[in-house]
Amino acid sequence: ANPDPSTLKVALLPDENAATIIKKNKALQDYLEKKLGKKVQLIVTTDYSSMIEAMRHGRLDLAYFGPLSYVLARQKSDIEPFAAVKQKGKTTYQAVLIANTSSGINKIGDIAGKNVAFGDKASTSSHLIPKSMLAEKNLYAGKNYKEHFVGAHDAVAMSVQNGHAQAGGLSKPIYETLVQRGMIKPQKVKVIATSKPFPQYPWTMRSDLNPQLKQKIRTAFLEINDPAVLKPFKAEGFGAVTDKDYNVVRNLGSLLKLDLSKF
Amino acid sequence: MSLSAEFSPFLRARRLAWNKALVTIVILAVVVAGCCYYAGLFDVERLTEGFPSLVSLIGEMFPPDFEQWKSWVKPLVDTLAMSVGGTAIAVIVSIPLAVLAARNTSPHPLVFYVFRGLLNGLRSIPELIMGIVFVAAVGFGALPGVLALAFHSIGMVAKFFAESIEHVDPAPVEAARASGCSSLQVIVHGIFPQVFSQMADTAIYRWEYNFRASTVMGMVGAGGIGFELIGSLRIMQYQEVSAILIVILAMVTLVDAFSSYLRKKTQ
Amino acid sequence: MSLSAEFSPFLRARRLAWNKALVTIVILAVVVAGCCYYAGLFDVERLTEGFPSLVSLIGEMFPPDFEQWKSWVKPLVDTLAMSVGGTAIAVIVSIPLAVLAARNTSPHPLVFYVFRGLLNGLRSIPELIMGIVFVAAVGFGALPGVLALAFHSIGMVAKFFAESIEHVDPAPVEAARASGCSSLQVIVHGIFPQVFSQMADTAIYRWEYNFRASTVMGMVGAGGIGFELIGSLRIMQYQEVSAILIVILAMVTLVDAFSSYLRKKTQ
Amino acid sequence: MIQLENISVKYGKTVALHPVSLDIKDSQFTVLLGSSGAGKSTFLRCLNLMNPLESGNIRVSGFEGSWEKRALQILRRETGMIFQQHQLIERQTALQNVLMGRLGYHSFFRTLFPLSKAEQELGLQCLKRVGLLDKALCRVDELSGGQQQRVGIARVLAQKPKTILADEPVASLDPATADKVLNLIHTICKEDGISAVVSLHQVDLAKKYGDRIIGLAAGRVVFDGQPDELSERQVEALYQNRLVDSEFARSGQLMNIPVPFVS
Amino acid sequence: MIQLENISVKYGKTVALHPVSLDIKDSQFTVLLGSSGAGKSTFLRCLNLMNPLESGNIRVSGFEGSWEKRALQILRRETGMIFQQHQLIERQTALQNVLMGRLGYHSFFRTLFPLSKAEQELGLQCLKRVGLLDKALCRVDELSGGQQQRVGIARVLAQKPKTILADEPVASLDPATADKVLNLIHTICKEDGISAVVSLHQVDLAKKYGDRIIGLAAGRVVFDGQPDELSERQVEALYQNRLVDSEFARSGQLMNIPVPFVS
Ligand SMILES: Nc1ncnc2c1ncn2[C@@H]1O[C@H](COP(=O)(O)OP(=O)(O)OP(=O)(O)O)[C@@H](O)[C@H]1O
Ligand SMILES: Nc1ncnc2c1ncn2[C@@H]1O[C@H](COP(=O)(O)OP(=O)(O)OP(=O)(O)O)[C@@H](O)[C@H]1O
Ligand SMILES: [Mg+2]
Numbered sequence A: 001a002n003p004d005p006s007t008l009k010v011a012l013l014p015d016e017n018a019a020t021i022i023k024k025n026k027a028l029q030d031y032l033e034k035k036l037g038k039k040v041q042l043i044v045t046t047d048y049s050s051m052i053e054a055m056r057h058g059r060l061d062l063a064y065f066g067p068l069s070y071v072l073a074r075q076k077s078d079i080e081p082f083a084a085v086k087q088k089g090k091t092t093y094q095a096v097l098i099a100n101t102s103s104g105i106n107k108i109g110d111i112a113g114k115n116v117a118f119g120d121k122a123s124t125s126s127h128l129i130p131k132s133m134l135a136e137k138n139l140y141a142g143k144n145y146k147e148h149f150v151g152a153h154d155a156v157a158m159s160v161q162n163g164h165a166q167a168g169g170l171s172k173p174i175y176e177t178l179v180q181r182g183m184i185k186p187q188k189v190k191v192i193a194t195s196k197p198f199p200q201y202p203w204t205m206r207s208d209l210n211p212q213l214k215q216k217i218r219t220a221f222l223e224i225n226d227p228a229v230l231k232p233f234k235a236e237g238f239g240a241v242t243d244k245d246y247n248v249v250r251n252l253g254s255l256l257k258l259d260l261s262k263f
Numbered sequence B, C: 001m002s003l004s005a006e007f008s009p010f011l012r013a014r015r016l017a018w019n020k021a022l023v024t025i026v027i028l029a030v031v032v033a034g035c036c037y038y039a040g041l042f043d044v045e046r047l048t049e050g051f052p053s054l055v056s057l058i059g060e061m062f063p064p065d066f067e068q069w070k071s072w073v074k075p076l077v078d079t080l081a082m083s084v085g086g087t088a089i090a091v092i093v094s095i096p097l098a099v100l101a102a103r104n105t106s107p108h109p110l111v112f113y114v115f116r117g118l119l120n121g122l123r124s125i126p127e128l129i130m131g132i133v134f135v136a137a138v139g140f141g142a143l144p145g146v147l148a149l150a151f152h153s154i155g156m157v158a159k160f161f162a163e164s165i166e167h168v169d170p171a172p173v174e175a176a177r178a179s180g181c182s183s184l185q186v187i188v189h190g191i192f193p194q195v196f197s198q199m200a201d202t203a204i205y206r207w208e209y210n211f212r213a214s215t216v217m218g219m220v221g222a223g224g225i226g227f228e229l230i231g232s233l234r235i236m237q238y239q240e241v242s243a244i245l246i247v248i249l250a251m252v253t254l255v256d257a258f259s260s261y262l263r264k265k266t267q
Numbered sequence D, E: 001m002i003q004l005e006n007i008s009v010k011y012g013k014t015v016a017l018h019p020v021s022l023d024i025k026d027s028q029f030t031v032l033l034g035s036s037g038a039g040k041s042t043f044l045r046c047l048n049l050m051n052p053l054e055s056g057n058i059r060v061s062g063f064e065g066s067w068e069k070r071a072l073q074i075l076r077r078e079t080g081m082i083f084q085q086h087q088l089i090e091r092q093t094a095l096q097n098v099l100m101g102r103l104g105y106h107s108f109f110r111t112l113f114p115l116s117k118a119e120q121e122l123g124l125q126c127l128k129r130v131g132l133l134d135k136a137l138c139r140v141d142e143l144s145g146g147q148q149q150r151v152g153i154a155r156v157l158a159q160k161p162k163t164i165l166a167d168e169p170v171a172s173l174d175p176a177t178a179d180k181v182l183n184l185i186h187t188i189c190k191e192d193g194i195s196a197v198v199s200l201h202q203v204d205l206a207k208k209y210g211d212r213i214i215g216l217a218a219g220r221v222v223f224d225g226q227p228d229e230l231s232e233r234q235v236e237a238l239y240q241n242r243l244v245d246s247e248f249a250r251s252g253q254l255m256n257i258p259v260p261f262v263s
């Protein structure tokens, strides 16, 4: 693929409808265009698989991945992370294990024999991290509890709230937003454990881009301080990350007795 | 010449009809071409450029990797049960609905419009939403899957049944009416024997569709082979993906052959 | 009695046929009931328990919230263009495929099996995977969306076309053959006029399906109204969801009415 | 008795039957004569109310008052109709088609199951009457044209009607079979006091069997009387009284329009 | 000249035509007689090779060697066939159906566009010949039975064939029209030296028009000679020579099987 494309294709993930996302990220687009001297095209897609494949085949230049998706994609393609959202000075975030208040679950150990809801199989914070938290207490899916994949973070919270699953795991920031919005009632759902910090969603780029361009992109992201640009990311800025930072995610694979190179 | 004069009104009428058809065709062609252009289908360069990627991606799917086959047995059985159950319910509900929604059997034009509208409405609710709604209502497992498949299928199955009924040969129907059959008897003995094989075609197609629709069901927590498929896709095991696709194809072909055998036997 | 003796072989044959049909029906019923049981459809308690949740969930969808309507105009136009383009390609490719895959027009049973197999294969590839493959090939946007819709549609459209061709009245086809038409002429002038309206029905149904096929569009970043729908669903704006559903239904009904008007005019 | 009071029928703008009033008496064997397109089929279809009337009224003895649904069904059950185009279900067997004539005697639910042995034997016997017992279990689309027509006749016999309406019942039969079939219908009618209205093309058969002959031309009754009243001249007039046939006599040769013979 | 050499036809186990050898000479008007189911339609369909033969061979002068596709098409174009069941496309107009007879003269591509004015006029003229000019633009399913049959005849006239095969071409026509239509076919054949094979049910018409009469019974040729050779006795034998009709004569009354009259 072209190492120095005249238009940079940048992919975003939706947490709102597409038109809104593009509108909200207009500032980012303008900022990057000015900084890099190139045209920037924003793309909104709902599916990691198509993002990974597009990147591998040079149809995308920059993309914003989940940590586990990144690790998976990295095995098969030539991409590198360079920046992650910085919140409260950190480029990490946490996942939570939640339980229905009437299920009688108060600590992780109580989950034994219960139904547990996860989001997507390839999700970090709604699958891999909570599952590892359970594994640390010697609870394994299929053996000690029943797992259900419900597709998304919000669906996890909803299934726990209406009692179809007694417990579930999802990203802490998303859980907090759901509570704030009033979709999840604190009297029905409670947090029973919070994970240790994991590296945030990385911004990644194709490794076969021109090295000068790569450097320019890297600095452009790290130097963002315009609140208008940062607002859609709910971030104070972007911090540098490297591939090594994601080894913790890779390690989870071994903890769960999953070979991540085969995963 | 007087002969020509006698024929000319007919020729003129035919020319007119042909011109009208031509205008319609041209308008259609322009609309379609416009849409294709809008979608970038005339961008030959992009299309040809894409070809190597297509080949390499498909190449990655070979050879199919059947190593995990043992873990697919239960999901396959689940999917089979869900798709058969969902389709059966849809077919049973669709038969009376189709009669009410077919122009030639509906008791009143108003009834016809109401039921056509109902079917249109059912079809416009995506399976995903059906799935989410039913998972919310009855919890995880095969049950919400069956319900979602059934409800979503009705919209299509009943529409197709109704269309078959509308295309029926009116002659034997008339004979049934003329021999004093009640409306229900006319439908059952004059129309159904004529549309039976088309209805079976539709039902089998829909079963097949529902078997494959388990992808969606997998996404909302109803399990099945589709969930395995998405799982393998998510973790980029493309050789496994192709293996599962082959399994699905084999299952569908098998049941297809079985049902066409069944139809031949009973007819 | 000699009369009874004369008739009894016929009565016996009929009883046999009826018994055979009965056995088939019973087997089918048992299979279906088994599947339903497996899927938990006889779990009345769970079903009745789920009812209130269903009602409350549907209740949350009312009243529909059309506030954002301005932001739906462009996605609607996009969806319209993409669905028309994808369907048109599918229909054009399907016509020759259907002729090759219909028992009564296929030049050789082998050709028939090969093409039926090809169509079955095309249908078993989920839209999701079609989408990914085409994104990898030609990048994001409307183009991969149209391609994915077209390819996925061919499997179904050509199958249905082929079935219409198989159900054709053989009499006029025979007349065309008897007047020395070549095989192609027999197909175009003896068969197509008979199946034209069914083919139009299929094409319109498939257009409608493609209009609603939001998954692919969302995945490939081509946007469209279906993507808005999934977006609203994800952020749990159920009132917006119902509003978009209504808009989709209205659009589909409109184009449906328009096309049936068109068909009446040209026929 | 069937009384027609000023009935007329239109298809779109074509007047297929101009207003006509007449009575069909019980146990009368009436023959309809008329050229192609004269309105014979249309006239017959009025007698069991299968055609919507443009004007007029039909009274049948035994059916007083309005034609509501149930009355119509009983009238039609008691009025057997033999169709010009057979109107059979092609993919069913001859016997199944014949037994359709019995459906009107049963409740809807009863007809979901096979009919009684007695009725099946009746059906077989009717097929035997028309010489088709050996084809009873053949699909109708495997029968020859004349055989199909006879299946249509057997269906009406199975119906045990009080009136028989027959639309060219012997058109596709050879003269011997035609005579036999007509004889059969005639004998049944006479023995059981069934009235019949039969459209025919064979004037000799009409004269042989008819108690009364009705002549139709261009949608009007132009003759109504006994067979011996029908003179040669009148027969000729009956078939001459059409607008289109003036062309026939001229010449058998096609005009010499130059037409390419090979593409 | 058409030479049949030992041809026979089977449908499943039914032998519809036993081995027969005979010649159809040029410009001969041959009439086929035979009872219903005797094999007349089957015989006719062999002459233009529309039926697969069980055995035997067919030679047509002008067509030497094997019956490959193109030769068959030309043979059929030159052999017009009038069908017993009309075989029209019901949802097309009479004229469209008639013009189908012209398709064989053109390349596939040419027939995608409307035919030339001359050919359309030819089609209209053929319709006029059979007295249906005013129905030229009516859909065929709006025509009466006899009118449909005449459209089928017009289609063959439009074909300008060298041989005409007609399967009961006047079955649904009144005697006057029947005579006229047959006269028309006969005159055309004589004037243009066309040979014709016509199956009929009317012995009088057969004797009036036939140069030669072939009698079929139960799939065998039982008479082959000139009209004046056909005696009354032979006609009777022709229609008597069937297995099934022994039942007819007995009695017109249906057996008294008790059958419930009301459900
Ligand atoms: N497609 C078919 N399949 C099986 N049997 C058939 C088929 N067509 C005709 N037959 C049988 O072959 C025999 C001869 O049929 P054919 O149509 O040639 O008779 P026909 O002389 O034309 O009779 P008709 O005067 O009644 O039209 C009949 O017994 C008929 O039942
Ligand atoms: N469904 C219809 N729509 C329009 N016109 C029709 C329809 N049916 C019949 N007609 C016309 O009405 C007239 C009378 O038709 P009808 O079928 O009663 O004639 P018929 O006497 O039975 O003729 P045939 O002996 O040819 O069967 C004909 O001119 C015919 O074209
Ligand atoms: Mg008629």
Ligand SMILES: [Mg+2]
Binding pocket: D144, D145, D146, E040, E041, E042, E084, E167
């Ligand atoms: Mg025949």
